[in-house]
Amino acid sequence: xINKTMNLRLKSTYFAAVATALILPSMVLAAPSSxxxxxxxxxxxxxxGQKANISTQQDLPTIVGSIINVLLGFLGLLxxxxxxxxxxLWMTAGGDTKKVDTATAIIRNSIIGLLIIVAAFAISNFVLxxxxxxxxx
Numbered sequence: 001x002i003n004k005t006m007n008l009r010l011k012s013t014y015f016a017a018v019a020t021a022l023i024l025p026s027m028v029l030a031a032p033s034s035x036x037x038x039x040x041x042x043x044x045x046x047x048x049g050q051k052a053n054i055s056t057q058q059d060l061p062t063i064v065g066s067i068i069n070v071l072l073g074f075l076g077l078l079x080x081x082x083x084x085x086x087x088x089l090w091m092t093a094g095g096d097t098k099k100v101d102t103a104t105a106i107i108r109n110s111i112i113g114l115l116i117i118v119a120a121f122a123i124s125n126f127v128l129x130x131x132x133x134x135x136x137x
Contacts, residue, residue, distance in 0.1 A: 072124070075113075075117050089102060
């Protein structure tokens with residue numbers, strides 16, 4: 001009986017949390033505005049950029065380079081988590097050779113992935129830098 005009550009209570013709490021997470025953003029975005037939120041954000045960015053003497057107008061290669069750098073940074077962070085997971089597996093293996101072999105394989109694969117990401121970063125910086133230099137002259 002207690003188990004069913006707790007299960008029902010957990011389900012209702014979960015439902016309330018999900019409903020709140022889905023309903024509240026729509027209530028916040030329901031504010032009347034003459035522009036879209038993206039246009040308002042761009043206006044605020046331009047205002048701040050003008051006050052700080054920073055150019056907020058960027059060309060396409062700069063935007064693409066920023067997106068690529070963010071994606072490669074995210075992949076690097078993902079590989080760091082993967083490497084920490086492998087280290088945790090190795091430390092908790094307790095002498096089990098199968099777990100140690102799995103951990104070393106994960107470490108080896110994450111190092112190879114890190115080398116690929118660094119190479120992709122170097123290539124993309126070179127290509128986008130060349131594109132910017134060509135378009136500015």
